Amino acid sequence: MRLSQGQLTLLEYCPRRFQHSILESLSVPSSPTLLAAQQWGDRFHLLMQQREMGLPIDPVLAHDDELQTCVSRLQAAAPDLFDSTDESWRQSEHERSFVLNGYWFTVVYDLLRQWNAASSPGDRAEIIDWKTYLKPRTAKFLRREWQTRLYLYSLVETTDYRPEQISMTYWFVRVTDPEAPQPTPQKVCLPYSDQAHQATHRQLTQLTQQFTALLEGGMPFPQLPIDSQKCADCPFAVRCPYRPSQSSICACSSGKIAPSTGQTCRQMPQSMQVEKSIQYQSVPFLFLPGPSWIQATGQASTQSATPSHTLVTIV
Numbered sequence: 001m002r003l004s005q006g007q008l009t010l011l012e013y014c015p016r017r018f019q020h021s022i023l024e025s026l027s028v029p030s031s032p033t034l035l036a037a038q039q040w041g042d043r044f045h046l047l048m049q050q051r052e053m054g055l056p057i058d059p060v061l062a063h064d065d066e067l068q069t070c071v072s073r074l075q076a077a078a079p080d081l082f083d084s085t086d087e088s089w090r091q092s093e094h095e096r097s098f099v100l101n102g103y104w105f106t107v108v109y110d111l112l113r114q115w116n117a118a119s120s121p122g123d124r125a126e127i128i129d130w131k132t133y134l135k136p137r138t139a140k141f142l143r144r145e146w147q148t149r150l151y152l153y154s155l156v157e158t159t160d161y162r163p164e165q166i167s168m169t170y171w172f173v174r175v176t177d178p179e180a181p182q183p184t185p186q187k188v189c190l191p192y193s194d195q196a197h198q199a200t201h202r203q204l205t206q207l208t209q210q211f212t213a214l215l216e217g218g219m220p221f222p223q224l225p226i227d228s229q230k231c232a233d234c235p236f237a238v239r240c241p242y243r244p245s246q247s248s249i250c251a252c253s254s255g256k257i258a259p260s261t262g263q264t265c266r267q268m269p270q271s272m273q274v275e276k277s278i279q280y281q282s283v284p285f286l287f288l289p290g291p292s293w294i295q296a297t298g299q300a301s302t303q304s305a306t307p308s309h310t311l312v313t314i315v
């Protein structure tokens, strides 16, 4: 079975959510804002790949002012990124794979740069990752991300590099500073070490062993503790018994909100019902047929205190 960094993140975040998303292939529609951000990120990645392949990018830039600005700001902030003179090898969308504990791991680097022993940095490699969020992440946050751990681990496991010979650099290319009118690219460089490599090996081994045990157990994957904050905005709360969720709103006239039990408010114990005084500003919605219930994911807006009579605008 294949596992990606995103799947490791999900498995660690909530095994039940992993079950719904990956094993049962249940998907949740992205909000229009998130979708637009993803599409912009895809365009940027494609453009950088096209540039690395020696294909012209000016015709693309001519039709996208923001893309053009971000690329030119990046070129000005990091000219060495675009200068391969001292490098022995570089490739965009470079893929590497390894097997651990019976699972197949694949990583795809946005850009991999290598230098040989005769070059000024010496025998080393650098993984580059483009990030198109509007706000940069801290080094502390990024070090804990499975993407960082898996990408660095993979390079050591599939080459002759020692951990201290490699690094990973995140470039946040779309960061906007309230003081500056133009995007200001920022980078976070993360060196690697033998200690970090051993730690990732232990974590990967442990997580994959737990995963195997869950698969072999044949039972639903564990849920988070009942009071977990992570459940509050989980799109799968409606499938998790007794998880309070704003994703489920009763369609009957009682004005009660279902705490994701899958029951109608008439079947539900009164103690499990949530009074209609709860205010909704932005309620995730996807209408699915159900007995007396509207289950909801996606995005809708309302300001009414009476859900049973709410005018809902799907956006």
Ligand code: SF4
Pocket (backbone or CB within 6 Å): 014, 015, 016, 017, 222, 223, 224, 228, 230, 231, 234, 235, 236, 237, 238, 240, 243
């Ligand atoms: S509601 Fe909570 S326990 Fe259930 S899938 Fe979502 S995060 Fe996991």
